[in-house]
Amino acid sequence: MEPIRKHKGLVYPINRSNIDTDQIIPKQFLKRIERQGFGQFLFYNWRFDDDGNERSDFSLNDTKYDGASILVAGENFGCGSSREHAPWALQDYGFKVIIASSFADIFYNNCVKNGILPIQLTEEQTSELVKKAEGEPFTLSVDLENQVVFDDAGFEASFEIINYLREMLLNGWDEIAVTLTHEDKISTFENTKA
Amino acid sequence: MSKPKTIIDKIWDRHVVHKEENKPDLIYIDLQLVHEVTSPQAFEGLRMKGRRVRRPDRTFATMDHNVPTIARHIINDPISKKQMETLQKNCEEFEVPLADINHPDQGIVHVIGPELGLTQPGKTIVCGDSHTSTHGAFGALAFGIGTSEVEHVLATQTLWQAPPKTMNVKVNGRLSPAITAKDLILAIIAKFGVRFGTGYVLEYTGEAIRDLSMEQRMTICNMSIEAGARAGLISPDETTFNYLKGRRHVPKDEEFDQAVAEWSALATDAEATYDAMVEIDANEVEPQVTWGTNPSMCIPVSATIPAPESAKTDASKEEIERALEYMGLEANKPISSVTIEHVFIGSCTNSRISDLRRAAKVVEGKTVHTGVRAMVVPGSQSVKLVAESEGLDKVFTEAGFEWRDAGCSMCLAMNDDIVPPGERCASTSNRNFEGRQGNGARTHLVSPEMAAAAAIEGRFVDVRTYLTTPV
Numbered sequence A: 001m002e003p004i005r006k007h008k009g010l011v012y013p014i015n016r017s018n019i020d021t022d023q024i025i026p027k028q029f030l031k032r033i034e035r036q037g038f039g040q041f042l043f044y045n046w047r048f049d050d051d052g053n054e055r056s057d058f059s060l061n062d063t064k065y066d067g068a069s070i071l072v073a074g075e076n077f078g079c080g081s082s083r084e085h086a087p088w089a090l091q092d093y094g095f096k097v098i099i100a101s102s103f104a105d106i107f108y109n110n111c112v113k114n115g116i117l118p119i120q121l122t123e124e125q126t127s128e129l130v131k132k133a134e135g136e137p138f139t140l141s142v143d144l145e146n147q148v149v150f151d152d153a154g155f156e157a158s159f160e161i162i163n164y165l166r167e168m169l170l171n172g173w174d175e176i177a178v179t180l181t182h183e184d185k186i187s188t189f190e191n192t193k194a
Numbered sequence B: 001m002s003k004p005k006t007i008i009d010k011i012w013d014r015h016v017v018h019k020e021e022n023k024p025d026l027i028y029i030d031l032q033l034v035h036e037v038t039s040p041q042a043f044e045g046l047r048m049k050g051r052r053v054r055r056p057d058r059t060f061a062t063m064d065h066n067v068p069t070i071a072r073h074i075i076n077d078p079i080s081k082k083q084m085e086t087l088q089k090n091c092e093e094f095e096v097p098l099a100d101i102n103h104p105d106q107g108i109v110h111v112i113g114p115e116l117g118l119t120q121p122g123k124t125i126v127c128g129d130s131h132t133s134t135h136g137a138f139g140a141l142a143f144g145i146g147t148s149e150v151e152h153v154l155a156t157q158t159l160w161q162a163p164p165k166t167m168n169v170k171v172n173g174r175l176s177p178a179i180t181a182k183d184l185i186l187a188i189i190a191k192f193g194v195r196f197g198t199g200y201v202l203e204y205t206g207e208a209i210r211d212l213s214m215e216q217r218m219t220i221c222n223m224s225i226e227a228g229a230r231a232g233l234i235s236p237d238e239t240t241f242n243y244l245k246g247r248r249h250v251p252k253d254e255e256f257d258q259a260v261a262e263w264s265a266l267a268t269d270a271e272a273t274y275d276a277m278v279e280i281d282a283n284e285v286e287p288q289v290t291w292g293t294n295p296s297m298c299i300p301v302s303a304t305i306p307a308p309e310s311a312k313t314d315a316s317k318e319e320i321e322r323a324l325e326y327m328g329l330e331a332n333k334p335i336s337s338v339t340i341e342h343v344f345i346g347s348c349t350n351s352r353i354s355d356l357r358r359a360a361k362v363v364e365g366k367t368v369h370t371g372v373r374a375m376v377v378p379g380s381q382s383v384k385l386v387a388e389s390e391g392l393d394k395v396f397t398e399a400g401f402e403w404r405d406a407g408c409s410m411c412l413a414m415n416d417d418i419v420p421p422g423e424r425c426a427s428t429s430n431r432n433f434e435g436r437q438g439n440g441a442r443t444h445l446v447s448p449e450m451a452a453a454a455a456i457e458g459r460f461v462d463v464r465t466y467l468t469t470p471v
Ligand code: SF4
Pocket: B064, B065, B108, B109, B110, B129, B131, B347, B348, B349, B407, B408, B411, B412, B429, B430
């Protein structure tokens, strides 16, 4: 997993709540057995019409968001299915940071395991960011070490993340390798309690 | 005496392998269930690092999401076929037991776990599937995980998890006759919204919950994730033990008695406290129908479709507008005036034998409405066999239903069982998200009885009046 410490990037706003993982990546694309290549299917049913042509009414198709790497949304982002294909699709499309006013639990974990930084801000803050990003191209800076998000025009917000997950993102750990350093404890548990 | 504890805390405490300051706990996982869609990348990850599956004996795999439910040996879609073959190959290579498409134990992962007695009180159970919460019905701590975590559990049989916050979902009073667990859980989500459980493990308590059969309890716990909770559970009792007795993986004879004693001790202590609580009156619950694009957009069958101006806390005006547009519905019309083209009885929420029996009772001697395509998809091959031995298949097929083999089917429409764009389906599944049953498909979540009645009438009817006034 790639470490993430600081990131500056173009913001794509999507002013909706309860965006579920069925919308992020529809089920017809879950059949692949690889981790890569899901970006082309991101938000598929919103991005494309029945004939596979881009829909002009979905903002991600607007060229002004080409190259966006920070997504900002409303509440309960990533609810529904546990499919990790959702963060894989977001990452493959180019997103490195997801900001929302709240996240579904499984999705939040899935992001971290893939080196995507999920940031929870208040509804007021996400609304402000959405508004800014809906206008002129808008870039935001994220500093994970100091747990802060800021722009060049005075916006600044700090965010919480549990220390363990922060360390994992900062260092790009292989979590299994970390766990296996506790192998003896797992064996003892198995021999005595499991 | 030690401090009173909830069942959630008790299970947690028994599974901590390692504790460290400023870190989540490392907890042991007793059982991992595996299916074809969320596992290929996990096995591939093991292979790339030369890792093995630590405990194949604590792992069990099946094929459900992708499998055809008709002529099941002909898998037309080469990518689906490859995904199933990949699971087969992975299970062989890593020596994981597999109920494949030809196996009599095959079925939806959350139906077969309990059926085989793999699911037991006090266990920690995970699966790369959000409806793993189903297994909580037995007093297990069961939750969905992503593929990276699947890989982690395969390799280490553990997970790093922060201790969960606990919430008591207290159901007071009793359900009226003919009101099902599905109506209750939909009513709970309609009342408290799709986010109230986020960050919590729910425990369902109260008389109405105690009254429920095991299969109805599974329906409740199944939809915990639709309330945002990764896990929801019910303290085990006699109902639980009677269900488990004699099942294949459940201890026998004296060992069973010993297990029952241990399981009984898991139940939440009388004085235990939770981090949060919500309450609902069971007496008030009517048959429910969802009208929108998330499960909290739900009303009693006697009600009218909400108008955007009526926006309450959970859905904003814009969200209601958007949902009405997607669903092709008009505000303020009675939901009972809405006609449907499809009926799906199935999914890990409502495809067990008692679900099919109750639906068959409604259907018996009647005919599916003209223009309605109705299908029954049993949750497992073994449910299918039992149903056939009772003649339920005949009841359904004679009424005009299709009778299929086990799988997820139209719950997520990954195989060929799809609702076409713009068409409407009364479905016993758990998600009415946009496109869930097919691109542009319009889903209304209901109980098996309500789905059966909708199939006969071609629209939503109150199954209670329907059962007493034969047509
Ligand atoms: S039946 Fe539906 S909800 Fe249940 S496991 Fe299958 S796809 Fe998921």
